[in-house]
Amino acid sequence: MNALNSLLDGFGTALTPLNLLWAAVGVLLGTAIGVLPGIGPAMAVALLLPVTYGLDPTGAFIMFAGIYYGAMFGGSTTSILLNTPGESAAVVAAMEGNPMAKSGRGAQALAAAAVGHFAGGMVGTLLLVALAPTVADLAVDIGAPDYFAIMVLAFIAVTSVLGSSRIRGLASLLIGLTIGLIGLDQMTGQQRLTFGSLHLADGVDVVIVAVGLFAIGEALWVAAHLRRRPPEPIPVGRPWLGRADLRRTWKSWARGPLIGFPFGAIPAGGAEIPTFLSYVTEKRLSKHKDEWGKGAIEGVAGPESAASASAAGTLVSMLTLGLPTTAVAAVMLAAFQQYGIQPGPLLFEREPDLVWGLIASLFVGMVLLLALNLPLAPLWAKLLRVPRPYLYAGIMFFAAVGAYAVGGEVIDLVLLLVIGLIGFGMRRYGLPVLPAVIGVILGPAAEQQLRRALQISDGSVTGLVNTPFSVTVYAVVVLLLAWPLLRRALPHRTATPAGTPETAGESESRTPSDRGV
Amino acid sequence: MTTPSTPAPEQTGPVPPATPRTARSWLRDHSELGVGALLLALGVLVLTDALTMDVDITQRGPVGPKTVPVVVGIGLLLVATLLAVDVLRGGRGQAEAGEDVDLGEPADWRTVLLLSGVFLGSAVLIEPLGFPAAGALLFWGAAYTLGSRRVDRDPLIAAVLSLAAYALFDKLLGVPLPGGPLMGVL
Numbered sequence: 055m056n057a058l059n060s061l062l063d064g065f066g067t068a069l070t071p072l073n074l075l076w077a078a079v080g081v082l083l084g085t086a087i088g089v090l091p092g093i094g095p096a097m098a099v100a101l102l103l104p105v106t107y108g109l110d111p112t113g114a115f116i117m118f119a120g121i122y123y124g125a126m127f128g129g130s131t132t133s134i135l136l137n138t139p140g141e142s143a144a145v146v147a148a149m150e151g152n153p154m155a156k157s158g159r160g161a162q163a164l165a166a167a168a169v170g171h172f173a174g175g176m177v178g179t180l181l182l183v184a185l186a187p188t189v190a191d192l193a194v195d196i197g198a199p200d201y202f203a204i205m206v207l208a209f210i211a212v213t214s215v216l217g218s219s220r221i222r223g224l225a226s227l228l229i230g231l232t233i234g235l236i237g238l239d240q241m242t243g244q245q246r247l248t249f250g251s252l253h254l255a256d257g258v259d260v261v262i263v264a265v266g267l268f269a270i271g272e273a274l275w276v277a278a279h280l281r282r283r284p285p286e287p288i289p290v291g292r293p294w295l296g297r298a299d300l301r302r303t304w305k306s307w308a309r310g311p312l313i314g315f316p317f318g319a320i321p322a323g324g325a326e327i328p329t330f331l332s333y334v335t336e337k338r339l340s341k342h343k344d345e346w347g348k349g350a351i352e353g354v355a356g357p358e359s360a361a362s363a364s365a366a367g368t369l370v371s372m373l374t375l376g377l378p379t380t381a382v383a384a385v386m387l388a389a390f391q392q393y394g395i396q397p398g399p400l401l402f403e404r405e406p407d408l409v410w411g412l413i414a415s416l417f418v419g420m421v422l423l424l425a426l427n428l429p430l431a432p433l434w435a436k437l438l439r440v441p442r443p444y445l446y447a448g449i450m451f452f453a454a455v456g457a458y459a460v461g462g463e464v465i466d467l468v469l470l471l472v473i474g475l476i477g478f479g480m481r482r483y484g485l486p487v488l489p490a491v492i493g494v495i496l497g498p499a500a501e502q503q504l505r506r507a508l509q510i511s512d513g514s515v516t517g518l519v520n521t522p523f524s525v526t527v528y529a530v531v532v533l534l535l536a537w538p539l540l541r542r543a544l545p546h547r548t549a550t551p552a553g554t555p556e557t558a559g560e561s562e563s564r565t566p567s568d569r570g571v
Numbered sequence: 572m573t574t575p576s577t578p579a580p581e582q583t584g585p586v587p588p589a590t591p592r593t594a595r596s597w598l599r600d601h602s603e604l605g606v607g608a609l610l611l612a613l614g615v616l617v618l619t620d621a622l623t624m625d626v627d628i629t630q631r632g633p634v635g636p637k638t639v640p641v642v643v644g645i646g647l648l649l650v651a652t653l654l655a656v657d658v659l660r661g662g663r664g665q666a667e668a669g670e671d672v673d674l675g676e677p678a679d680w681r682t683v684l685l686l687s688g689v690f691l692g693s694a695v696l697i698e699p700l701g702f703p704a705a706g707a708l709l710f711w712g713a714a715y716t717l718g719s720r721r722v723d724r725d726p727l728i729a730a731v732l733s734l735a736a737y738a739l740f741d742k743l744l745g746v747p748l749p750g751g752p753l754m755g756v757l
Contacts, residue, residue: 222664225651232613277686443719479609482678505638508634
C-alpha cells in the first residue's frame with residue numbers, strides 16, 4: 055500500500071496547474087518532434103537540456119517523460135504515413151501500418167497505434183509503480199563495487215547488444231570515455247587531457263557532448279546526403295476504429311506490454327527488439343494470416359503497445375539503478391546530473407516528491423496523448439511537409455542556443471562543432487552514437503566508484519566482487535560477452551529479418567517461434 | 572523451411588550504402604582505415620598524457636588518476652588495431668540511414684563545409700552583434716546552405732525564431748544571453 059500512497063501524493067504533485075502544463079508541453083512537443091523526420095526523442099531531450107538551468111527538476115522531468123512517450127507515438131505516425139522510419143523503434147510500425155495507409159486505412163492504423171501506445175504505456179507504468187519501489191528496496195544498500203558493476207554492465211550492454219559490430223560499438227564507447235576523462239580528476243584535482251587549457255580543465259559539459267553528437271552530428275550528416283525530394287506523406291483523416299477492428303486489436307494491445315516492459319528494463323536496445331518480437335507473435339497468433347504484409351492491423355497494435363511499455367521498463371532501470379538502457383534514458387540521466395541528483399536506489403528515499411510526481415505525470419501524459427492525438431492526427435501529418443532546410447537549420451539553431459546557455463562562452467560553440475563533426479564521422483562509418491554518450495555520462499562516475507571500491511579493499515581486486523549483487527551482475531556481463539560463442543553452439547536460423555540488425559537477445563527469443571511456422 | 576517468417580520483404584530498414592563495385596581506388600574503398608588511424612592517434616595521446624602525469628603528491632588510495640586513462644588508452648590502441656583488421660578483411664561500418672538521408676548519392680562535402688562555416692561565423696558574431704542577430708544569421712545561413720532560397724520568407728522566420736528563443740531563455744528561463752546593440756535599441 056505504500057507505493058499506492060506515494061503514487062497518490064505523486065498525483066498531488068503532477069496535477070498542480072504548472073506541472074500539468076509541463077506535461078502537456080512535453081507530450082505535444084514530443085509528438086511533434088517524433089513526427090518530424092530527423093529528430094528523435096534523444097535529440098529532443100538533448101536539445102532541451104538547457105531548460106534545466108531555469109526549471110525546477112520536477113517540472114523538467116515531467117516534461118522530458120512527456121517528450122519520451124510523445125515521441126514514440128509521433129515516430130509511428132511518420133512510419134505509417136511515410137514508410138521511412140527514423141527511430142529504430144518505429145521500424146515495425148511501417149511494416150503493416152504503411153500498407154494500411156496505402157490502401158486507405160491510414161486512419162485505422164493511426165488509431166490502432168495511438169490506443170496501443172496508451173494501453174502499453176498504462177500497463178507499463180502500472181508495472182513501474184509495482185516494481186520500482188521493490189527494486190529500489192532490494193538495491194538500497196548497494197555500495198561502490200555494485201555501482202561499478204552496474205556501470206560495467208551498461209558499457210558492455212550498449213557496445214555488444216546494440217548495433218551490428220562490437221568493435222565499432224567499443225570504439226564509440228572509448229571515444230566517449232576519453233571525452234569524459236577531460237578535465238580535473240575528481241578525487242585528486244589532477245589535470246587530465248586539458249593541454250593547459252583553463253576551459254578544458256572544467257571538463258566538457260555533458261550538454262555539449264549530447265547536443266553535439268545527437269543534433270549537430272545529425273544535421274551535418276543529413277546535409278551531406280539530403281534527399282532532394284522528400285517522400286510524400288499519405289494524407290489521412292481523423293483516426294477511428296470500427297467494431298471489427300477493435301475485436302482484432304484488443305488482444306494485441308494487451309499482449310504488447312508483456313513483451314515490451316521486460317525488454318525496456320534490461321539494456322537490450324530499448325524498443326527495437328520488443329516491437330519486433332511483438333510483431334512476430336501477433337503474426338503467429340493472427341487469424342488473418344493472408345493480410346500480413348498487406349496491412350494487418352494487429353501488426354500495428356501489438357508492437358506499438360510494446361514500444362510504449364518498453365519506455366516504462368526503461369524508466370525502472372533508470373530510476374532505481376541509475377542504469378540507462380536507451381539513448382533517451384542516457385540523456386535524462388545527464389539531466390539528473392545537471393541537478394546534482396543521483397538516480398539509483400536512494401532516489402526513492404531522497405526525492406520522493408520528484409519520483410512519484412514524475413510517475414504520476416506519466417499517467418497524466420498518457421491520457422493527454424490519447425485525448426490530443428486522435429483529433430490532432432491530420433495536423434501532425436502536415437508537419438511531415440515542413441521544408442527540410444528549415445528543419446535542419448532549426449536544429450542547428452537550437453543546438454547553438456543550448457551550448458551557449460551552458461556557460462555563455464563562444465568556445466563552447468567551437469567545441470560543439472568539433473563534437474558534431476565527430477558525430478558526423480561516426481554516422482559515416484557506422485559507429486553507434488549511444489555508447490559514446492553513455493561513456494561520457496557514466497565514465498567519470500564509474501571511475502569514482504571503482505577507485506572508492508578499491509580504496510575500501512586497499513587495492514585488492516577482490517574488493518570489486520565481494521557482494522552477491524556485483525557477482526550476479528558480472529555473471530550477466532560474462533554471459534553477454536560469451537553470447538556470440540554460445541549462439542554458435544546452439545542451433546540457429548539462417549536469415550535475419552529485413553531492417554533489424556541481428557542481435558543477441560533477438561535471435562535467442564525468436565528461434566523457437568520460427569521453428570513452428 | 573529455409574525461409575523463416577521474416578516480415579514483409581519491403582525495405583523498411585537501413586538501406587545498405589551503395590558501395591560501387593568498381594571502386595576507383597583501394598584507398599577510397601578502405602577509407603575506414605582512417606577511423607582506425609584516428610583512434611590510434613587518440614590512444615597515443617591519452618597514454619602520453621597519462622604517463623607524463625606527475626602524481627606522486629596527489630595520489631590517494633591504491634588507484635590514482637593515472638590508472639583509468641592508461642586503461643582507456645590501451646583500449647583505444649587495441650580497438651584501432653581490431654578495426655583495421657576488420658576493415659582489411661572486408662568489414663564495413665554501415666552508414667546511418669534516416670528519413671531525409673539519401674545514401675544513393677555521393678556525400679555533398681561542400682554543404683557540410685559551408686554549414687560548419689556558417690555555424691562558426693555565427694558563433695564568433697554572438698558577442699559583438701548579440702544573440703538575436705547572430706542567431707538569426709545562423710538560421711538563415713543554414714537554411715540557405717541547405718537549399719532554401721525564399722528571400723522574402725527565410726529572413727523573417729529567422730528573425731522571429733531568434734527573438735522568440737532569446738525571449739524564452741533570457742527572460743522566461745533566466746539563462747542570460749547577450750542582447751547586443753540591437754536589443755539596446757529595442
